[in-house]
Structure formats: C-alpha cells, structure tokens
Amino acid sequence: MFKALLFDMDGLIFDTEAVYKISWQYAAETMGFDLTDEFYQRLIGVQDPDCERMLAEHFGEGFDLAEYRTIRDAHYHEARKAGIAFKEGFHTLFAEAKSLQLTIALVTSSALPETKLNFGNTDYLNQFDLVITAEDVANGKPEPDCYVMAHEKLGLSAKDCLVLEDSNNGMRSGKAAGCYAAMIPDIVPPHQDVVESADYIFDSLDQVTALLISQK
Structure with a gap:
C-alpha cells in the first residue's frame, strides 16, 4: 500500500484550469494575438515564468509581456471573485x-x-x-x-x-x-x-x- x-x-x-485558460486567452486577444487552444495545452502544468517565456517566443517582437501580465491577472482575479x-x-x-x-x-x-x-x-x-x-x-x-x-x-x-x-x-x-x-x-x-x-x-x-x- x-x-x-x-x-x-x-x-x-x-x-481552476478553465478559469486560467479564459484569462490567458482573453489577455492575448485584447492585445491582438491569438492564443489557440492547441498552444495553450502546452502550457498546462508548467510554471508561469516558463509559460510566459514560451508565449514571448511564440508571439515574437511586438508582444509586451508586462502589459499581457497586467491584463491577464486583472481578468483572472475578477473572474475568481465568485470562488473556485x-x-x-x-x-x-x-x-x-x-x-x-x-x-x-x-x-x-x-x-x-x-x-x-x-x-x-x-x-x-x-x-x-x-x-x-x-x-x-x-x-x-x-x-x-x-x-x-x-x-x-x-x-x-x-x-x-x-x-x-x-x-x-x-x-x-x-x-x-x-x-x-x-x-x-x-x-x-x-x-x-x-x-x-x-x-x-x-x-x-x-x-x-x-x-x-x-x-x-
């Protein structure tokens, strides 16, 4: 045993994963980027700093990571007010x-x-x-x-x-x-x-x- x-x-x-996914994709869309379901699956189970590095590499120049974090975090904390x-x-x-x-x-x-x-x-x-x-x-x-x-x-x-x-x-x-x-x-x-x-x-x-x- x-x-x-x-x-x-x-x-x-x-x-929590569904809430995370919505917030991560919302922030990308707000900034004019498409965070697809397929790419998001690669981020599940990975620490946030590594996820963010992967996103920055994926979207390339013109992707403002600091702005992305701000939008994503604000959306997530608002969404989770109802509790998880x-x-x-x-x-x-x-x-x-x-x-x-x-x-x-x-x-x-x-x-x-x-x-x-x-x-x-x-x-x-x-x-x-x-x-x-x-x-x-x-x-x-x-x-x-x-x-x-x-x-x-x-x-x-x-x-x-x-x-x-x-x-x-x-x-x-x-x-x-x-x-x-x-x-x-x-x-x-x-x-x-x-x-x-x-x-x-x-x-x-x-x-x-x-x-x-x-x-x-």
Whole structure:
C-alpha cells in the first residue's frame, strides 16, 4: 500500500484550469494575438515564468509581456471573485487518506500566494504534511525536481508515493522522479507517452478513493 499521496493542485483539487485558460486567452486577444487552444495545452502544468517565456517566443517582437501580465491577472482575479470550486471527489479522497494515516503532500506549479488564495478560509492547507510551490524548485514540471524534493523531505522512497496529476507535464514529472503516478485528466487527455508510462488513468478522484479502499 502507498504511504503517501502527492497532490497537484490546479485542475486536480480545484477547477481552476478553465478559469486560467479564459484569462490567458482573453489577455492575448485584447492585445491582438491569438492564443489557440492547441498552444495553450502546452502550457498546462508548467510554471508561469516558463509559460510566459514560451508565449514571448511564440508571439515574437511586438508582444509586451508586462502589459499581457497586467491584463491577464486583472481578468483572472475578477473572474475568481465568485470562488473556485473543489473538484468532485476531493473531500472524500482527502478524508479517506487521513483515515488511513497516509502522508499527504501538495506539490504545485503555482506560487504560494495563489495557493493560499485557492484554499481560502478552508483548513485544508494546514492539513498537508508538506507543501511545495513554485518558489521551492529551480526547475518546474515536467522536470522531476518537485516530486524528488517531496519524497526526500518526507523521508520516503519514491516508490512509497502515489502522485496525483491532471496534466501530462505533471505526470512526466512524477514518473521521472520514480514515483507511482495516476492521471485524472482535466482539460487535456493523456498523451501517448503518458498513457504508456502511467500506473493509473482515472475518470475521477472517486476512483482514487476506491483504489485506496481496495488496498486496505
């Protein structure tokens, strides 16, 4: 049985990816650029600075990154005033993991302020045994740094850990770190390399809960 669950956040715990996508595309359109769905998929699971570098390279000269950030962030913070919903099945999965006395870590590409904003007034963030955010690693997903850091800081072997991810880059990160990994796709379906390397591909977090129960 796994000793630890390592949770991604955006698109896995929270239904944030759709909001991010709208804001990123809105800002590009406002500035006269076309951020296509196809290109946006390449940004999912990647830290914001790397995403912004990719955008600047993609759009080339005439793309004002500072202006883009301002428009995008203003749109996103306005859109999320209504609150970000937890993904279906998270509450039950978290409770089951706690009842089994599993170690639980949060390993996200988002920065700490955004992470705190998402969890808001809930007590979930305080219940993680470890929280790793974008500020903690030099190389973000799909590099394995964050998940290597997670299992090492927890004092566990990589094979003691089940990574839970919604993105292809997150899955690549978890597998490269040597962990078991389960994908619960959100916006983007698993790519062929992820299909071949994934230990599990589920439709929902409820199936992760069922997996834990089956291993009792």
